[in-house]
Amino acid sequence: MTFPYVVRRGDTWERIAQRHGLQVQALIRANTELQKGGGLQPGCSVRIPNAPDCRYIVQAGDTLAALAGRFQIGLSDLMEANPDVNPRYLRIGQTVRLPVCKAGPIVDTTVPFGYQEMMRSLELLGYRYPFLEIGSIGQSVMGKDIPYVRIGCGMRHLHYNGSFHANEWVTSLLLMKFTEDYANACVQAQSFCGSDAGRLLEETSLWIVPMVNPDGVELVLHGADPDHPHAGQLLEWNGGSDDFSGWKANVRGVDLNDQFPAYWETERDRRDVPGPGPRDYTGPSPLSEPEASAMERFTRERDFRLVMAFHTQGREIYWNYRDYEPAESERIAQRFQQISGYAAVKLTGSDAGYKDWFIQTYGRPGFTIEAGYGVNPLPLSQFPIIYDELLPLLTEGLMV
Template structure:
């Protein structure tokens, strides 16, 4: 269900996962943790190959379109794998013999729900959320989780530097790194999940800007820039060597494992990107995601 008004929400994710698992025997779903409000954090596994690739979306609440994009990709890849038909010129069956894809489509379900439905008086966090949001009942620009913590500033990769740079001392819509690294259950679940599987590469999907960030403080492997170039050629997105940013998921992965990690800023405009632009963004993104499986 892709509603222009409501967007792609947690219930859409759960139903989409149920359908994929029910339709394809080679797709499995796992609960890797729970959000602050107790929502199961779902991971989908597709493929049987030795190379382990991970993709995630909706670290930031108002970037919920990334969840819809990843679910569409998982569905298209699975259908092509099942039928033996090519996807964007690639043989899915061959790819899925070489790669196991792990997708966490929605890291921040509480935040996504907040941006789409607001915080009515019945919401258990109603009073605090209004206070943190400056009294406004409009939450469409909210990036953080339900406790006002930016989940992509939560990882132990120069976290103190990021905290000083942000200069945000308490919960709010964005940029508060939390009281300490991995304080939030969603970020801690992602760290445990990543530590439990030897991923060869990770890709964190964000919006917007049509850019690919591929480096982190020179911890990235030597081939990272070349691989980013391949992703850029597949999509038209621009590889960018980023500085002045720490504590993100791909930052931590690169520093911890010295393996390729990418943040892809999908689409162009202003967050949240409207569902009306979904098809065009997916046309750009699908070749990039397929190329990522081949890296």
């Protein structure tokens, strides 16, 4: 079995082979048509022969015990995979094999999932599954990278996102857990929710932005301590309360899902919120916030067949927008309803959302999925149920 890898600027056969723990000639033999067709070009697809173990380049201060803990691999399993490595002396630049088959899960679904948890998980996923492409679509108000993950390099491009709203951070956990399970199914050559994971990987390019609003998520989970650069203003906007669990907006008090140029003025007048606060302020103008602007730019730079924005709560699927949606959208929504148990709802009286803008701009299927049921932020105890409900829907989206 082989896995697709998208060539990046600066890649060479040697660099790709080293990253995936392969001999250069083995990599070239698996891609003879590229040799005849002009070689490596950024954006082209290279087939990676099955190598279930990935490689790590030793850094200053590393020990095998530390690496075992970092990558959640048993120390004895790590030593067994590296019989030629002296556990008492690692050299900087030395290559260590990380046996994926012996590794435990990366994404921890039992603890609140903030920005640091996400970035740590992405780092580990990148090492364990080197066919993942991980990058940034831009920065938040406070300069945090807004990461994306691309899995697969097929011609059918799709996009999922989460945590437009700060207190809906469980959607980031949902998408990260899905990414790990999908990648693992590909490596293990397993069926994934009844589908051939390897075939999906080859036929689709799924672009996931797990946390659109990192500043807001951190505010909900950790509050505005005295060292926070916006602490005084945030406390004022929050009515003097240091409880930010009801906060949906970004750190400038703007609702990022009311920021898109799809009847934005209508949404501004409907909301009638005069200034920054925990929710519903549309901002001074469309795309005034760097997070919304980054999402708009990210979307325009790609040719998405379908998008899904994950929110909480209500167990509903919104699939339309002012009759701009294609005829197939309702059929797809009905299919999503059938496999998830969520109600497909034809929504009215809502504008300026990401899904709205995508449908209006491209005339393609776009969906808002309201996960779970209750009061935001949903309790973490709901996560197993939410994941079980939405895993078939997330997988079905790859086949639309």
